[in-house]
Amino acid sequence: MxxxxxxxxxxxxxxxxxxxxxxxxxxxxxxxxxxxxxxxxxxxxxxxxxxxxxxxxxxxxxxxxxxxxxxxxxxxxxxxxxxxxxxxxxxxxxxxxxxxxxxxxxxxxxxxxxxxxxxxxxxxxxxxxxxxxxxxxxxxxxxxxPQRVVHAALFKPSIVVPDTPLLSDAGLRPALIEAGDKSVEVAMTEPKPSVIEPVVVKTEQDPIRILITRRGEREALLDLQTLLNTLGYDAGVPDGRHGKQTITAIRAFQLAEGLKEDGMVTADLVAAVYAKAGKGAPPNGQILVRQKFKPLVEEAITIREPEIALGTHFLLARAVDADKGTAEWYGVSMDNQLPQSTLKRLGITTEADASAPDALARTLDRLDIPEDMRNRISGLMSEGASLSISDTGLGPETGDGTDFITVTRKVQKADVSVTQGSKKSKKKKKSVTVIN
The missing domain is CATH 2.40.440.10 (L,D-transpeptidase catalytic domain-like)
Incomplete structure (x- = not known):
């Protein structure tokens, strides 16, 4: 040892x-x-x-x-x-x-x-x-x-600047300080100083676990049910299930829009519902956050060039400095060959190459995370936060009482005909630094 x-x-x-x-x-x-x-x-x-x-x-x-x-x-x-x-x-x-x-x-x-x-x-x-x-x-x-990765898409802790007469009036999160096996809530009641300086809301907390993946069938149906309700077609409480009430709502929408009345969820139906609601293209990615094995966040994001695999990556944050709003991320790209059936289901035509030196940077380049969501996650950042990226979402090993678990498959090199290094995936990249 x-x-x-x-x-x-x-x-x-x-x-x-x-x-x-x-x-x-x-x-x-x-x-x-x-x-x-x-x-x-x-x-x-x-x-x-x-x-x-x-x-x-x-x-x-x-x-x-x-x-x-x-x-x-x-x-x-x-x-x-x-x-x-x-x-x-x-x-x-x-x-x-x-x-x-x-x-x-x-x-x-x-x-x-x-x-x-x-x-x-x-x-x-x-x-x-x-x-x-x-x-x-x-x-x-x-x-x-692990290698040091610097990229604009990676999360940093947020700094909160007070804008109220008294700090005691500000909407501050409670700070949880570990005291043996008990948590103690600390309140801040000091008056605001005469010179305004950045003030950080610090917390001693278990680090968050973040997963970025593709939006699955359940999530897509949740979005569809929500939009149908917004448009006046009662799909019931969104639950991600293609049940009787959802089928009835879809048939009513199809009838009103002159579409084939079959109650089925198809790409054409989804596109029509989104267009009617004025929402543009449906989101194809999602970001999930857990802490202490419990879900905190589940929101939609956009993955650009969805026909290219995201690959499987893991990053860990260290030297998280809330005073400066900085964090050092160290990342690993892992081999993971997806079955042909999964590639077809996800619409992936270009597979990932974990051995490519810029594999992780290329993936980070393609993630569009809404600013409000980025700010919310930044407010949860602490030492040891992690970020997993995967095409396959929540696998069978991820469940209640677990973090995000991704099981990979060994790459059979003879079966890999196209990689992320192909001409199709070449594009002008954002500023990225990988420090060895």
């Missing part, structure tokens, strides 16, 4: 802290990355490796899934309910379907487990004591490493 010491970092929210064998301490929003090809786990502080360990992932027939995960549950003593009550000490669950990090007496430098990630006992114990529920773990077929 190898650790490199660092100082001057603070621990906030769902941060990770590692203690070295020499007794020093590493603190900060660190990132755990498991590389299946190297059979190695690395912990990064920004773009710097601060700890490494050998691992054993799943053997043939029991492959460890790859993707973006978070720690859902922790148990010092745990026994498998699948494999003859096999001991799994210092277990950190990554999926409810049975994948976890855990200690083992057998950690050869090759795949040997039934799907879990085995760790040497000492390392697993130290890691267990340093993590909290919600900490992210990336698992990749090939080695990937």
């Amino acid at each position: 190898k650790f490199r010491l660092a100082t001057g970092m603070s621990i906030l929210g769902l941060m990770l802290s590692c203690t070295s064998a020499l007794g020093g301490t590493l603190e900060g929003p660190l990132q755990i990355v498991v590389s299946k090809d190297l059979q190695e786990l690395k912990i990064y502080d920004g773009g710097v490796v601060v700890a490494t360990s050998r691992v054993s992932t799943g053997k043939a027939g029991h492959s460890t899934p790859t993707g973006i995960f978070s720690i859902l549950e922790k148990k010092r003593t745990h026994f498998s309910n699948i494999y003859d009550s096999a001991p799994m000490p210092f277990m950190q669950r990554l999926t409810w379907s049975g994948i976890a990090l855990h200690a083992s007496n057998s950690v050869p430098s090759y795949p040997a487990s039934h799907g879990c990630v085995r760790l040497p006992n000492d390392f697993a114990k130290t890691l267990f004591s340093a993590t909290r529920r919600g900490g992210h773990v990336l698992i990749s077929d090939r080695e990937v490493a």
Whole structure:
């Protein structure tokens, strides 16, 4: 087990802290990355490796899934309910379907487990004591490493400037300060100073988890139901279901507009409803935010050039400075080959190439996020906030009591005929900086 010491970092929210064998301490929003090809786990502080360990992932027939995960549950003593009550000490669950990090007496430098990630006992114990529920773990077929990314589309903490006679009259959010297991609400009642200076509403809070993805069938139907109600066709309370009341509302709209009266949801119907409501083109993307595993935000956004895959990316914010309104983002692009049926359903004709040096920047270039939504999320920013980007939305592993989980599929290079590097996707890019 190898650790490199660092100082001057603070621990906030769902941060990770590692203690070295020499007794020093590493603190900060660190990132755990498991590389299946190297059979190695690395912990990064920004773009710097601060700890490494050998691992054993799943053997043939029991492959460890790859993707973006978070720690859902922790148990010092745990026994498998699948494999003859096999001991799994210092277990950190990554999926409810049975994948976890855990200690083992057998950690050869090759795949040997039934799907879990085995760790040497000492390392697993130290890691267990340093993590909290919600900490992210990336698992990749090939080695990937976080890189510094600077881009206008990335979120920054907002600075609030008072414009009322007294700060006590301002609409401030309560600050929540962790005091053991209790939260204490702090009120601000000091009078406004004679010289107006920027004032930041600071909070000690669990970091938010952001997902940007394509708008699915449920979300599209919710929008359609809302617009039908606005136009006077009673589709009931929007629920994303193509039920009897929604079908009746669609048939009434079709009859009034001289369309085929079948009650079906088609691209032509959606376009007609949006045109009638004066709303332009329907949104094709969405942004979701969770905190403490609970949904906070779900809003529509626009993804330009939707025929090009977004790819699968993960970014973690560190050095979040609310006084300056700045944050450092470190990102990883991950291999993920979508099935042909998914590509067809999503209308994707150009696949993503995670190995391209500008893959993440190209994707960020194409996101149009409304300013009010950007301001709302910026107001929630804190140390360790994360952003996942994926074409496939909320997969089966994402549910109640989880963060956003994205399971990826290994790229079969022989099957990839078109990538983001094609002429079709070349365009003038915004100012982007990737710092190695």
